Amino acid sequence: MDDESLAREGVRARLAAHADLHWVGEAGDGDEALRVMEALKPDLVFMDVQMPGICGIDVLRHMEPDRRPLAILLTAYEQFAVDAFALHALDYLLKPIDDQRFREALDRARTAMRHRGHAESAQGEYEWTERLSVRVGLRTVIVEASDIDWIEASGDYAGMHVGQQVHLLREPLHKLSLRLRPTAVSAHSSFDHRAT
CATH class of the missing domain: 3.40.50.2300 (Response regulator)
Known part of the structure; x- marks a missing residue:
């Protein structure tokens, strides 16, 4: 259209x-x-x-x-x-x-x-990714897909916005979106x- x-x-x-x-x-x-x-x-x-x-x-x-x-x-x-x-x-x-x-x-x-x-x-x-692990300094944090407000592309990274925090995941947005339930994130x- x-x-x-x-x-x-x-x-x-x-x-x-x-x-x-x-x-x-x-x-x-x-x-x-x-x-x-x-x-x-x-x-x-x-x-x-x-x-x-x-x-x-x-x-x-x-x-x-x-x-x-x-x-x-x-x-x-x-x-x-x-x-x-x-x-x-x-x-x-x-x-x-x-x-x-x-x-x-x-x-x-x-x-x-x-x-x-x-x-x-x-x-x-069917199996959608429900949790994502991201590195925050020296530790790994688990982010629930349902908690993600929106996701933005940042080169080879995806910036996942959860409340006031932004978690960077080393995965391009177009690939990450294939793993997430389309209705799980406000943003397959x-x-x-x-x-x-």
Whole structure:
């Protein structure tokens, strides 16, 4: 969902290289995006943050969390990242989109859809990382995933914000997010899923 047709074509072209994902629709503004998602019920959406009408983040906010598709947000601006993670967006890609980051976002989406499928078939009994160990000086501290308020990327590290503290974990954010339950943090065989 993007107001720029060239951006939509770019996402479509990149998705064409992935046989396990099928493009089912698109929209050029926020109001249309909401209608398209409610009608097609995609598993995954690529949502531009800034669109005419309702912005992409508000489109997702309008949907009930249990009916909201997994989302990868696209934008030219970094300042929307906190809002993106508050909506449990899978990833946040800056324009112009880097091919490697696009593939990483798709890997994260595949993991999330696989876990979502297991949750539906096994009543939520699958293994997410519930605790993380981080070094604080000479000691190791255990951080509960449910206590993390939000996470930020810091090069090869992830900065986990827990209350007033920030714990650095030597793991890139995009890899850490594959291990954490998507709803745990305010900030995942072949299968066949639909994308818009």
